[in-house]
Structure formats: structure tokens, C-alpha cells
Amino acid sequence: MQVASMHFKERAHVKLHDALLQSNLKKMQGKFVAKRRASLIELDDVEGTRDAAKEIRDRALENLDVWLELFERNATARGATVLFAETPADINALVLEIAARHRVRKIIKSKSMVSEESSLDHAIEAAGLQVVETDLGEYILQLNDYEPPSHIIGPALHKSKEEVADIFARRHGTPRRTEINELCLEARQMLRQHYLTADMGISGGNFFVAESGSVVLVTNEGNATLTTTLPKVHVAISGLEKIVPTLEDVATLMRLLPRSATGQSISNYVDILTGPKGEGEFHGAEHMYFIIVDSGRTAVLASEVREALRCIRCGACMNHCPVYQNIGGHSYGWVYPGPIGSILTPMYVGLEKAADLPSASTLCNQCGVVCPVRIPLPDLQRKLREKTFEQHLRPWSERAGLRVWAWFAQRPVLYAVASKVGVRVLRWWGGKGGLIHSLPFGGGWTDERDMPAPTGRTFRELYRGHAQSPAPSERPRRAA
């Protein structure tokens, strides 16, 4: 996908003033939060399960190469082909190669965020093949001229049913229907013909299971089951960090994934696919391929934000993020929005193209406390802020302001003088009402807010008058 993260601020500005989007965002805001909370109560030991999930993900990342090899061996033994894609371009090339080998003309896809990284659909169409998205959200966006997804589990969550009704009427040429049931039925009818005529099905992969060589798919619409079993070729594409050692581990993670994502105890469908259709078997593709994608992931593994690779893509961090809730996913300008996106995007596309993202958070840590695998998202954002600071990627004025302030703060005597002057000037500026309506270098603050003016003297000035505290030399020492 084309990176637009360098325009984060401008995009957020537009979204903040998009009345329709704002009303759509408001509608979905509380839902995820309440549902997640209600479903987690079902677990006997939420915190213990989170610890276990974190441990599983860490164990997988610790020896990623070993688990990948084991996965490759087991998947190959079951008749699948395991391929590795180093770059986004490699993903597309591999898919087209497989398509050519099997004389594929039509491809259906269930949801794959990794394929968004490489704009796979465009590459498929450029090669003269047909591609149809079967996840309802992705289908809507494809019909709407490939509008980018705004959420990792609900790509079209930013759309109202009225907007969907318009898109369907326009693209299907059918009478405009507005009931959700009718819209779903219409999509189902349109998609059915494609399931039956496609030569290849592409899926994502929530987990790659090393011990069995399987891919696990967690979905709600049943489209992934059809996509991966009806066409003669199935290609599962996912990031190499999605490896999990055992099926037992998957069971633990599954206690948290649907609950954190949609507040479901279990998703409507969980597919565990191992190898192509065997002899005497009735269901399944005849040929099965795995495309395991690096595309920046091993670099993350070696970096100080490697914990981000624990992510199981539940979306809870964005559902709970006050910034995401107000600006929506498109503002972030690439595949992964919200808190996890503010780490992954700079790491995958380059910090210089997404320098705003790690800073675009209040560090409120609402994301960190809900993340099922305990990724300390604000700490990772801060680590990337350190990189942007080191690499001079923020405006010079910001840096200069910070340095001047820190220089004074390290020199208490000068600091006292400067702050004495400062608070008096600001008090005067605030006038009778005690409110500052505009600040020369603080437009960010005062454009839509006042700044309450200081009261005119600093605490330290006032305190010196009646200081009860002994001078430093008289301080009694703490008992050891």
C-alpha cells in the first residue's frame, strides 16, 4: 500500500471535520470496549492467561528460526509447499508464479492484512487476472475502488450501512437496500458464483503451527472456509512472526484472541488447515502453498521494539485508543493503524516516512493495559521517539524548545530567575480573566483552548518566605 503516514496531521485534520465519519466512529466506539470486558469475565484467570499468552509468543520469537524450520518440515511432509518472501514485491511475484503454474484466471481472497502491505490485489489485476475479496468488509472496500481498510479486524468499520447501501446499488446495479440482513444476503449472492468459479483461494494466517505444519484462520463469516477449500489451489500468506510452537499454544491464545477482538468467546469459524486434500478426503484444495513474509520483521526482531512482534492482531489497542477513536484508521496512512500501527508502520516503511506516528499518542497506556499479549505499546512508542530525536526527524523548533527548557531546568538558580520572569509575563498576558487566548509558539495549544494564566509568583518564591525545611547541610541523614 502506498504510504501516506507523512501526512498524518493533515489527514487527521480532515477526519476530525468529516461529520459522517465522526458519527460512524461514535457509534462503534463503546461497543468493542463493553463487549471485550463482558467476555473476559468468563475466564477464570484473565491475567494468568495473558501471562501465558505472552510467554507463548516470546517463546516463539526467541527461537523463531527453529520453529520456522520445524514448520517448514512438517508442512512439507503433509504435502504443502513453503515459500519465503523477503520483500512485499516477493509476495506478489510468488503469488503470480503460483497462479501461472496452475493456470489460474480467477482468484478469491479472504482477509489478509499482509497482502495489503504489498498491494497484492493491484498486482494480480495488473497481471490480467481477476481477484475478488470475500470478507464482507474487504468486499465493500474493493467495490468502492479499493478504499484502504481502516481497522485490522473490521476493514470497513468506518462505513455506515447507508454508505454500504449506496455502494452496492451503484456497483451491483440492484435496487438500494438498507437493512443489514438484506445487504449481507446480497453480498452473499454476489460472492457465491465466485467461490464456485475461482481457481485459487488466498487467505491470511492468524497462526502457523510449527508442530503440525498447519495454518489457523479465525473468522466470522465462513468465507475463509470456502476460500481455502473450494478452489484447487490455496495460498496462505502471513508474517513470519505468526509462528506458534504447538496446537496447545493456539488453544491458549484462542482464549484471548476473539474475546479481545470482538468480545466473542470463540469466533464463528476456526479453520485449522493442514496440507492439501489427501487421498480419499472430500474437502480441501489440491495444492497448498504457504508464503511466509519477512518484509521488515526480522529487522524488528533485532530492534528494541521487538515486543511488537508478539501482536496477535486482535485490534483491542485501537478499539481502546482515544486518539484512534477520534480520528479513525485512515489518518495513520498505512495498513496498520492505532497504537500497534504507530510502531509497525515506521518499522516497516521507514521512520522518516512515518515520523509523526510514535509521537501521535498521549501515552495514556489504555492500549497497554488491554493488549492480550502485554505489549508495552507506550514504551515502544517512546523508544521510537528516541530514534526520531536522534535522527533529527522532528521540527527543529521542537528540539530547540526542549533543549532550552532542559538547560535551564538543570541550573536551579537560573531556572528560578527565568521562571520568576516567565510567570509574571504570562500573568500580565492573561489579563483580568486569567486566561491566555493565544501564545506565539503555542498555537497548537491555544487554537482551540485557552491557557489558564499563572498566578504571578512561583511556589519556590513563596515558600522561601516561610521555609520550615532545614538547609541542606543541616539535613539529618536517613537511617541506613
Added chain:
Amino acid sequence: MRVGFFVTCLVDLMRPSIGFAAIRLLEAGGAEVFVPPTQTCCGQPAYNSGDRADAKALAAKLVGEFEECDWLVTPSGSCGGMIRTHYSDLFRDDPAMLRRAEALSTRTRELADFLVNELHLERVPGRYECTVTYHDSCAGLREMGIKTQPRALLAKVAGLTLTEMADCETCCGFGGTFAVKFGEISARLADNKCQHIVNSGADAVVLGDLGCMLNIEGRLRRRGDHKTRVLHVAEILAGDAA
């Protein structure tokens, strides 16, 4: 019991009366309060902006100023959180400083928490015949576990009624330098918060962090609300608000 009082740079500059209110409460609880005269800032703005070197220098300065006290108490969840949860990260490559910083971290408390859990304050001097609502500031809540303590203290204030607003745990949008760098987003979050405050019907919003205070008050006033008061919990408890 010698309590080192960390005023915080924002209280020092913007609302010194909060510092004095806090000291009166600590003394009422039997603490001997010491205010290191050279203190400035905990280093949080630098730390959160990625300027590790300056953050470290300021943190080392603060550790030196407070390590001789039995406790460090501060009227701010976010400065307390900085010292208690982030100093160890700052000094991760400096074992000697790390030991000193960690020794201080474990003795660092937010004001309301300290009044309740260490001083076991029974009575508070404040009286306030109004309805208030409490805003949980992010660092106080999620780094320092401040939730029940201020509410327990407010319950002791004669005449006061506490009513909870919707989303009291949602960020007000301050976020330190975020409020200036991403002013528009920040102001929108502040606006949502103001709406919840107004909807709660409270006469005042009470909180324990200056950053949120300036942000919420600034947005309330810009919305034209000059009636709803924005108060630090120490001001109410000490009787400065009436």
C-alpha cells in the same frame, strides 16, 4: 517521618497554592515535610520526547535531591509515575545510578495515595457544599494505581457530593508535549472530556494532575463555560476551594 515534597514544575509555575495545600495536608497527617530548594522538574517532558540525555540529567538531579528523605510525595500522578516506573529504564546502563533511582522509586508516592495508605488521614479540614466529579488521570490510574484513594478522601469532605461522569478513565488529551504538537487532536479529546463533565451535572471537576487541569480548564473556558470549576484534590481537601 521525613517527607520530601516534590512540588512539580507545573504547580511551581502555574498554581503554587496547590503545593501549599498539599503540605498542610501532609503535616496534618503527622509528616515532617522537607522541600528540597533546588528541585525543578522530573525530566518527563524530555523523556517522552525522546531526549534521553536531558531526561537522565534531570532524573539524576532529582534523585540526589530526594534520596535522603524517607518518602518522596508529589501532587501529580504523572510525575510520580515518571519517577516510580520510568527512572529504572533511564538508568538501565548505569548500575550505580540504577540502584539509587530504584531505592527512591520504591519510596515515591502520589499525594492522595500517601494520605490514605501511609498517613491514614482520618479527617480533612476541607468543607465544600457542591457536587464534584473526579477525572482519573492516565498515569495516576495506570502507573500509580490511583483510583479509590482520592474518592475515599473526597468522601470525608463535609458537604461534598461525588458523582461519576461517563468515561472518567479516558484520557483528557493532554499528553504533555502532545497537546502542542497535535493540538487539534488533543483539543478534541479535551472537548469530549468537557462534555462528560458538563453532562455529569457537577459544579466542579476534581483531579490530581496539573497537566489535565490546564487542558480541561482551558477547553472548558474556550467553550464558554466559566462556571464549572477545575480543582486539584488537594485544594478541596485542604479547604482552599470553598
